[in-house]
Amino acid sequence: MTRGRIFALLAGIILATLPSCKAVSSFIHDGEVVAKYGKHKLFLSELQDFIPDGTSPGDSAALADQYIISWAKDKAFQDMAEESLSKEEKDVKAELEAYRKSLLRYRFEQHFIDERLDTVVTDAQAEAYYESHKDNFKLDRPVLRARFMSIPKSSPNLRTLKALMSSDDSLSLAAADSIAFASAHRYRDYSRGWIDAATLAAEFGTDYVTMLSSMRGGFIEIPSGDDLSVAYVVEMAKAGQTAPLGSCMGRIRDNILSSRKHELLSTLEQDLIEDAKANEIFVTYRND
Secondary structure, eight states, X not given: OXXXXXXXXXXXXXXXXXXXXXXXXXXXXXXXXXXXXXXXXXXXXXXXXXXXXXXXXXXXXXXXXXXXXXXXXXXXXXXXXXXXXXXXXXXXXXXXXXXXXXXXXXXXXXXXXXXXXXXXXXXXXXXXXXXXXGGGGBOSSOEEEEEEEEEETTOTTHHHHHHHHTOOOHHHHHHHHHHHHHHOSEEEEOTTSOEEHHHHHHHHTSOHHHHXXXXXXXEEEEEETTEEEEEEEEEEEOTTSBOOGGGGHHHHHHHHHHHHHHHHXXXXXXXXXXXXXXXXXXXXXXXX
């Protein structure tokens, strides 16, 4: 039996015999060693902290098994590195200090941005950005606005629903929704926003190329057994075309906020240097 499996079984035996992992401290002293790898010791208190309150005995044993094996692997690599690497290779003070400085800067920048970033993006701002960056919004796949239903082929309401769902009249669309509730297996109105063609194709259980090749007069119809899946495409933008504004509002907002963050940080850097120069904190010496 491997050392790792012995560790796992030990943890399972200890935890499976008790009502919950947090109850262990009532029976065994916190200093109890659960596992050992070389000079390293894993204490029961550490194992307890890893397992949530109320975990069943069986799950506790499984979690303990997972934790002990992970702990042993970590110690194995740690010891191997200590033995194999040179003194210079084990000296990580410079890297740790560089990481500390980088982390402190990052945290300060986040606080600075959180306190000052204007997160409101108006429709006018989004449209202006879209108009000046249209080349960045070319479609890889078609996007569309559509209405979809799956309905029995024999339904007496099939023809009526097809007529209603292809209408632009709000009363007709409300009627389609009402009739479909009673007659169709599924009815989805995707016409209020833009969706990827692959999303609609998933409703048909096929790929979007196959789906779009079935479109006739705005309708897509694909039978499946006794049912018929039907979609009416209200509007579509093809791959290679510029994406409609409404389909990329989320991306536009992210880009605008990213630009604002960059501007804030650039201004911060400049202000810090200028203030430091003005207060003679930052001084440069030149030999001319």
